[in-house]
Amino acid sequence: MADSTVRFFYINNAGNISLVSSLQDAIKAAEDSGYFWLDFCDPTLDDLSPLISALDIHPLSVEDCLNEDQLPKLDLFPNYSFMIFNIFEPTEDELLIHELDLFIGSNYLISVTGRNKNHAHLLQPIDRNLEREKDNLKLGPAYLLHMIVDNVVDHKFTAIEGIEELLDRYETVIIDQEQDFNPGKLMDSRRDLQTIRKSLFHERELVSKIIRKDSAFFPERSIVYFRDVYDHLSKYYEMSDSARDLVTSLMEIHLSMINNRMSRISNRTNAIMRRLTLITTIFMPLTLLSGIGGMSEFTMLTGGEKNAKIAYLVLFIVMAVIAYLNWHYLLRMEQGLKDSPED
Secondary structure, three states: OOOOEEEEEEEOOOOOEEEEOOHHHHHHHOOOOOEEEEEEEOOOHHHHHHHHHHOOOOHHHHHHHHOOOOOOEEEEOOOOEEEEEEEEEEOOOOEEEEEEEEEEOOOEEEEEEOEOOOOOEOOHHHHHHOHHHHHHHOOOHHHHHHHHHHHHHHHHHHHHHHHHHHHHHHHHHHHOOOOOOOOHHHHHHHHHHHHHHHHHHHHHHHHHHHHOOOOOOOOHHHHHHHHHHHHHHHHHHHHHHHHHHHHHHHHHHHHHHHHHHHHHHHHHHHHHHHHHHHHHHHHHHHHHHHHHHOOOOHHHHOOOHHHHHHHHHHHHHHHHHHHHHHHHHHHHHHHHHHHOOOO
């Protein structure tokens, strides 16, 4: 794990944000007006433990922050609300899922997150927008939370769009019947989409609870912002469903292409076997006659050596006639099989 980073901010009533040195300084600065934001990146238990006594945070919430396998959820407590979102980080090999933990109280916001694959803070885009969002920051912690969540949700579109583009390339490869296509790639995409879909489902339920005002820390005028987040989550949920259906269709197309290719190979094999059978059928009686005619005792069947010359000529003519009759009969029989209606 990378070294943990802890930042303490104070936001005044004008929306100006300033860095403070400690948790106690942040709490003291927000006693009269404004609110504070505590940002933890890759924290340890020692980093989060002071929150239990200073802000009366439940130990289970702290434990959830250190557990990366949590599903998105909203836990309601008398003095704060705790929620978990997922951050999607698409890479060339896989889709990475990071956890974003958020605490919101009457005068504070706490964010707990990690770093991306290149060890960059996952909330860096928020840092770049803070100076431009003074008008919203001054409205309270619910609006700062919306800024963070909205940025996280917008990046989900990038992850889904990347998978859709990947599926488009797979479709081209499958239709072109390239032999080196690995169908396991489709299953990887399906697994990523299943993970995205599950995350979006729970996040949509989380935001719906905020819209229903289950939490007392979201003022009425902030609800419209979270309705917009809910709409985005619903749209991305439908996109992930459509992309997952596309994976199933591509798998069926791939299997159909394989079956068609195997059928063509089988048909060619059958055609070769028919030709070999035709040759064998024609030459079997000829082999029998040539075997009899080639023996020295054949002169006994033709009345002696004086008739051998004409007898061999007659034998060759008979063999040619038999070969022609066999060929003609087999040709008519095969043509009749082609013309016969299928059951």
